[in-house]
Amino acid sequence: MQTFALQTKLCFGENALDALSSLQAQRVLIVTDRFFAENGIAEQIGKRCGCEFRIFSEVQPDPALTLIAQGVQVMQDFSPDTLIALGGGSAIDCAKGMLSMSDKDACLIAVPTSSGTGSEVTSFAILSHDGVKHPLVNDALRPRMAILDASLLQKLPKSLIADAGMDVLAHCIEAVAAKNASPFSEAFAVCAFRKALELLPKSYRGDSSVRETVHCAATMAGVAFDSAGLGACHALSHAIGGTFHLAHGRINGILLPHIITLNAPACTPSYNGLAGMCGLSGIAGLRLAIMRVRKQLELPATLHEAGLERNAVLREAEAISEAAVNDPCTLTNPRPVTKSDYLALLRSAL
Numbered sequence: 001m002q003t004f005a006l007q008t009k010l011c012f013g014e015n016a017l018d019a020l021s022s023l024q025a026q027r028v029l030i031v032t033d034r035f036f037a038e039n040g041i042a043e044q045i046g047k048r049c050g051c052e053f054r055i056f057s058e059v060q061p062d063p064a065l066t067l068i069a070q071g072v073q074v075m076q077d078f079s080p081d082t083l084i085a086l087g088g089g090s091a092i093d094c095a096k097g098m099l100s101m102s103d104k105d106a107c108l109i110a111v112p113t114s115s116g117t118g119s120e121v122t123s124f125a126i127l128s129h130d131g132v133k134h135p136l137v138n139d140a141l142r143p144r145m146a147i148l149d150a151s152l153l154q155k156l157p158k159s160l161i162a163d164a165g166m167d168v169l170a171h172c173i174e175a176v177a178a179k180n181a182s183p184f185s186e187a188f189a190v191c192a193f194r195k196a197l198e199l200l201p202k203s204y205r206g207d208s209s210v211r212e213t214v215h216c217a218a219t220m221a222g223v224a225f226d227s228a229g230l231g232a233c234h235a236l237s238h239a240i241g242g243t244f245h246l247a248h249g250r251i252n253g254i255l256l257p258h259i260i261t262l263n264a265p266a267c268t269p270s271y272n273g274l275a276g277m278c279g280l281s282g283i284a285g286l287r288l289a290i291m292r293v294r295k296q297l298e299l300p301a302t303l304h305e306a307g308l309e310r311n312a313v314l315r316e317a318e319a320i321s322e323a324a325v326n327d328p329c330t331l332t333n334p335r336p337v338t339k340s341d342y343l344a345l346l347r348s349a350l
């Protein structure tokens with residue numbers, strides 16, 4: 001038996017942030033970074049809730065367990081009934097980490113300000129400790145509500161549009177072929193892929209009118225992979241990112257064409273279906289489309305182009321491959337992947 005559930009209420013369109021005024025929360029803790037604390041947006045979000053609120057603005061990229069512990073302490077002191085995660089995937093994952101480590105229960109609301117991780121609708125969070133990324137997967141981590149407000153996307157830096165956008169494409173490609181894929185997850189993944197592939201270059205070039213659609217596509221991709229699972233691209237990307245601190249989406253963009261080649265024999269109908277629904281000619285067309293959009297987004301094609309020294313990667317290759325094999329995303333890849341497969345993938349991505 002398979003199941004598919006949409007557990008997060010999505011608020012989107014014009015004035016989506018108005019949803020905050022009907023929360024009926026008593027005590028709200030806003031989990032965000034310095035940027036949103038200093039530009040006043042966190043304060044505005046708190047005021048819209050119409051209740052007592054506090055701002056925890058210490059979120060850093062790749063949230064570490066020490067940061068989570070700091071946040072849990074704030075939860076102990078303030079006793080919020082609602083957490084509002086305001087920011088990119090790191091803010092949302094930090095709030096999820098706080099909820100899972102605290103003995104206090106609170107409702108989680110996600111207000112994503114970048115279009116990529118899909119964390120606003122998933123049961124996944126990525127936390128780091130001592131240079132290793134640890135994926136948390138727990139149904140209780142799915143936000144109760146996600147607010148997709150385009151007004152927060154107007155000043156996105158170009159590099160964030162590119163990195164996060166490539167992550168969306170990776171979520172779609174992995175979700176259509178993953179072990180738990182279903183017609184329902186496929187519908188979300190295909191639609192998100194088609195929109196993101198078409199609109200990301202426009203958004204990157206500065207056309208802010210398409211950003212709301214890309215934002216919704218990122219969330220749709222999150223719905224798809226939350227149900228279907230991910231695969232070897234994310235497993236290896238988590239392992240590389242834990243060691244070298246490169247942007248997650250940037251690594252995915254380097255790995256994706258190699259992953260498509262590796263997995264194609266095990267999921268030809270899924271890849272062909274995705275390609276066909278996007279007007280691409282088969283699996284070769286899918287690979288070419290990824291390489292084309294990667295170029296349009298001015299993203300690197302190899303780890304070396306991304307600034308990593310080949311010898312440094314090779315020195316860590318064994319440990320990275322071992323971490324990838326043990327990553328939960330390996331379990332839902334369409335074909336079994338061994339440590340030597342990951343070593344070969346890593347060498348082809350150099």
Ligand SMILES: [Zn+2]
Nearest residue numbers: 117167234248
């Ligand atoms: Zn991802």
